[in-house]
Amino acid sequence: MLSSMLLGRYIPGNSIVHKLDPRAKLISVLLFMIIVFFANHWVGYGLLILFVLSVTKLAGLSIRFLFNGLKLIFILLIFTFLMHLFLTKGGTVLIDGGFFTIESEGLITGIYITIRLVLLVIITTLMTLTTSPIELTDAIEKLCKPLKSIKVPVHEIAMMMSISLRFIPTLMDETEKIIKAQSARGSTFMTGSLIKRINALVPIFIPLFMSAFKRAEEMAVAMEVRGYQGDAGRTHYRVLSWKNRDTIALIVLLLFGALLLFVRQ
Secondary structure: OHHHOOOOOOOOOOOHHHHOOHHHHHHHHHHHHHHHHHOOOHHHHHHHHHHHHHHHHHOOOOHHHHHHHOHHHHHHHHHHHHHHHHHOOOOOEEEEOOOOEEEHHHHHHHHHHHHHHHHHHHHHHHHHHHOOHHHHHHHHHHHOHHHHHHOOOHHHHHHHHHHHHHHHHHHHHHHHHHHHHHHHOOOOOOOOOHHHHHHHOHHHHHHHHHHHHHHHHHHHHHHHHOOOEOEOOOOOOOOOOOOHHHHHHHHHHHHHHHHHHHHHO
């Protein structure tokens, strides 16, 4: 399951979403995070789902592939749904269990909030799947360029964010290898009391941290050998180019937001 995690992975492709400027994709994701809160009933959420399905199709990916890679967040989604189901009150009482009640407002709110989280995770995952870490770094640096005037190390921050994002799937793969190696030696992680399960994780975390520190040191040495000095005198091999399709994509997203506001009324 860990090896199938999609967060931080990049899948090369030739779709229209892959061809968009990374700045346009980053701005679109930020706008979508705002637009998703415009929906307040089933019509708005239906439009949001249809929009995300369309973007996924344009990216040349399948929803089944995305859901298989997002299984790890299902626990968070279930927890969020149950919290709203039991704690949000209002409407008709559906189940009266004495010390707890499930009411219609809690059920509806739980479903809507869960849909919001799923859509946000999918749209951000689509951005990372269709945008290489280098392009994402350049996009963050370009968009935050005005902050350089107040001495904010924009390039260094963008580089750290990109490296951190890129290391997520690498560490997940490393974790799965360690788990398989420990299991082959007779270690068990899913049996016994809670204390025993926590203690069984120690042989995983120690080599994982050692591997992470080793990779970080190797990367630091490689960057130093290549003469990396931050943003000082640095040129770009790939120059970002904003095209008409990027403007059209943002206009379509803004029109979609206006449609949701209209439906909300």
